[in-house]
Amino acid sequence: MGTHPHYLWKDLFRRRKSNEDSIIEALKDNILFCTLSPRELRYLISLVYERVYQPDESIFREGERGSGMYVIVNGRVAIKTTHPSGDTLVTTLGKGSFFGELSLVEPENIRTATAQATERTVVVGFFKPDLMEVLERKPQTGVKILFQLASVLGRRLLETTRKITEMKEERRVAQLRENNAG
Amino acid sequence: VLPSSAKTTPDKLFKRDLIKLGWVLGALAAAAAVFVVNPTLSSPTLLSIVFTLIVSPWVTALERRGIPRTASIALIFLITGLLMAVLGVWVVQNVASEWDSFRSKAPLYFAESVRRLQHLEGEWRRRLPLLEGQDLTRKLVAWGETFGRESLAGVPSIVGNILSWMFLVPVLTFFMLNDGLALKKRVFGLVPNRFFEPTFMVTSKIIHALSDYLRAKIVEAFLVGLMTTLGLYLVDSPYALLFGILAGITNIIPYLGPVLGAVPGLAVVWFDPTKSGLFWPVLAVYGIANLVDTVFIFPVLVAKLVNLHPLVLIAAVILGQQFGGLVGMLVSIPVASAIKVVFGELYATLYQPYGSRDIGR
Numbered sequence: 001m002g003t004h005p006h007y008l009w010k011d012l013f014r015r016r017k018s019n020e021d022s023i024i025e026a027l028k029d030n031i032l033f034c035t036l037s038p039r040e041l042r043y044l045i046s047l048v049y050e051r052v053y054q055p056d057e058s059i060f061r062e063g064e065r066g067s068g069m070y071v072i073v074n075g076r077v078a079i080k081t082t083h084p085s086g087d088t089l090v091t092t093l094g095k096g097s098f099f100g101e102l103s104l105v106e107p108e109n110i111r112t113a114t115a116q117a118t119e120r121t122v123v124v125g126f127f128k129p130d131l132m133e134v135l136e137r138k139p140q141t142g143v144k145i146l147f148q149l150a151s152v153l154g155r156r157l158l159e160t161t162r163k164i165t166e167m168k169e170e171r172r173v174a175q176l177r178e179n180n181a182g
Numbered sequence: 183v184l185p186s187s188a189k190t191t192p193d194k195l196f197k198r199d200l201i202k203l204g205w206v207l208g209a210l211a212a213a214a215a216v217f218v219v220n221p222t223l224s225s226p227t228l229l230s231i232v233f234t235l236i237v238s239p240w241v242t243a244l245e246r247r248g249i250p251r252t253a254s255i256a257l258i259f260l261i262t263g264l265l266m267a268v269l270g271v272w273v274v275q276n277v278a279s280e281w282d283s284f285r286s287k288a289p290l291y292f293a294e295s296v297r298r299l300q301h302l303e304g305e306w307r308r309r310l311p312l313l314e315g316q317d318l319t320r321k322l323v324a325w326g327e328t329f330g331r332e333s334l335a336g337v338p339s340i341v342g343n344i345l346s347w348m349f350l351v352p353v354l355t356f357f358m359l360n361d362g363l364a365l366k367k368r369v370f371g372l373v374p375n376r377f378f379e380p381t382f383m384v385t386s387k388i389i390h391a392l393s394d395y396l397r398a399k400i401v402e403a404f405l406v407g408l409m410t411t412l413g414l415y416l417v418d419s420p421y422a423l424l425f426g427i428l429a430g431i432t433n434i435i436p437y438l439g440p441v442l443g444a445v446p447g448l449a450v451v452w453f454d455p456t457k458s459g460l461f462w463p464v465l466a467v468y469g470i471a472n473l474v475d476t477v478f479i480f481p482v483l484v485a486k487l488v489n490l491h492p493l494v495l496i497a498a499v500i501l502g503q504q505f506g507g508l509v510g511m512l513v514s515i516p517v518a519s520a521i522k523v524v525f526g527e528l529y530a531t532l533y534q535p536y537g538s539r540d541i542g543r
Contacts, residue, residue: 046363049382051375057195060379065531067383125378129386137245 020045023124026073029096032148040141047133049125053117060100062114068127069101075121080114092118101149104131199374206372226347230354234362235393236400237262241359255359259352273423280421284450291453296323298453384527388520395516398483399434406433406475410443413467419460420450429471435511436499440475444468488519 023045027033033044050073053059060066062082070077076094080087090113093099103109104126135142217224237258244254299319307314358365373381407430414422425447432443447468451460488495495515502514 049367049370049378051378053375054195057375059375065380065383065527067379067386127379127382127386129382129390136242137251139246 019050022073022122023048023050026071026096026124030071030098031152032069032071032098032101032145035144035148036141040138040144043138043141044126044134047126047130049127051123051125053121053123055117055119057117059115059117059121059123060111062111064111065109066100066103066111067109068103068125068130069098070115070123070125071098072096073122073124075123076118077121077123078116078118080116081112082114087114101152104128104149105153195376199376202372202374203377206374209372222343222346225343226350226354229347229351230358232396233351233355234358235389235396237355238359238393239397252360255356259356273427276423277427280424284421284424287454291450294453294455380527380531384524387523387527391519391523392516395484395488395519402475402479402483403430403433405479406430406440406471409471409474410467413471414447414464417460417463417467419447419464419467420454420457421447425450429468433475435508436495436515438499438503438511440468440472444472488515490515490518490522494518 024038024041027036027041027044027048033041036044051059051070053075059070059077062080072093072095074095076092077097077099078092079090079099081090082088099115100111103111109128131142131145134145217227237255240258241251241254244257245251249257296319299322303319370378370382370385407426410429411422411426414425419425425443428446429440429443432439435442444465447464448461451457451464490498495518498514498518499511502510502512502517504510506513
């Protein structure tokens with residue numbers, strides 16, 4: 001305890017320094033929060049929630065109602081979709097990656113995939129009410145986050161459009177080949 | 183497609199999460215029990231929560247202008263303190279003079295009430311022979327005397343409570359505003375992973391609904407109090423400020439509140455022989471204030487926020503009265519709103535698992 005003047009509050013309201021630093025590092029490296037100043041990042045960590053998941057523990061499941069996104073501080077997370085024939089592994093994410101960001105803006109908040117820790121994983125959760133709080137209390141910080149979120153979603157839209165175009169092109173080529181063969 | 187061994191693991195951690203949840207709920211229930219059995223702790227805490235919910239938008243507004251949170255809270259406390267001191271002195275002076283006048287006339291009102299009650303009892307006795315031998319007025323007066331004595335005996339402890347609240351409530355409100363977020367994080371940190379997001383969402387919605395409702399009700403009470411005070415002044419009714427404030431405060435209780443608030447004002451002009459001509463104008467003032475509230479203020483300010491059917495509201499108030507008396511009536515609608523949020527989330531989870539989107543399932 002030492003001679004800290006507020007020692008009574010120290011444990012209750014203060015996070016361990018090392019923990020705080022690793023969360024700040026993870027947020028600083030994240031595309032959504034990389035434009036924030038150190039002061040804004042410190043404010044942000046007063047809002048986010050740190051959660052620890054054991055191997056094979058679900059962070060959220062497909063079809064559940066979600067309310068926010070997660071940034072991986074440590075560990076790995078498998079993103080899967082469920083089908084009657086079994087689960088499909090979409091991707092595995094590591095330290096610094098984020099997922100579930102669509103829930104921050106999507107009104108229905110339905111998760112489109114399952115996120116499951118593959119090892120002991122520490123994540124930071126940032127939820128819709130927190131985003132609203134940032135927008136109300138620090139609009140400049142909120143706008144920075146929203147702008148980055150919009151660019152991420154825009155990039156995903158471009159990628160999806162490109163993939164659909166490629167698939168259509170592949171299908172057209174395949175049909176042409178079939179016709180020629182026929 | 184993954185091999186079956188790599189499929190989403192069935193819940194081997196379910197038991198762990200249930201035990202954790204049990205502990206958290208047990209701890210919360212124990213904390214709630216301490217508060218319920220100890221009114222000296224619970225009353226100022228509840229009042230502080232109410233003040234925190236009212237003041238937090240102002241703190242947010244100052245923070246938006248770049249003022250740090252602690253400084254924003256301190257500034258609001260300073261302004262509110264000054265305003266309350268100035269307004270309080272004015273209200274106390276006026277209410278005190280009205281109270282002194284009311285106290286000096288109380289024996290007259292008492293004598294007049296007894297005379298009128300005896301007159302009424304005499305008439306009833308003539309019509310209903312069943313009442314023969316029942317000295318209703320005497321029993322009523324005896325009950326009134328006992329009630330008055332008990333109320334007077336309770337005055338020192340009430341004054342003591344108010345004095346301790348005057349110190350405790352601002353301190354608790356300051357800490358709730360300043361460290362509320364950190365405390366909220368600590369409490370949510372205890373919730374098991376599986377239940378974290380639903381609990382967080384439902385709690386956020388409930389807090390949002392409650393703070394909106396409280397702020398709307400306080401504005402409504404202020405407007406009703408103002409209308410009643412002005413109306414009573416205009417018709418030259420005695421104790422206009424005292425009864426105006428009373429009408430504003432009792433208006434917080436749904437449906438029954440306006441009636442409770444009007445009774446003292448009407449009783450005074452009814453029992454005061456010199457003011458008996460004011461009965462109908464005073465009734466009209468209360469009626470108009472209630473009408474404006476029902477037609478304009480409540481639908482615009484409160485009903486939109488609560489969004490519950492009037493029948494549900496009435497049922498909630500009746501249940502609140504049965505379980506918790508006056509306090510039960512006061513908290514009935516916020517509790518009903520919170521229950522509605524919980525059921526809304528449960529309904530959405532059980533009956534709309536994929537929301538309103540058509541995703542071809």
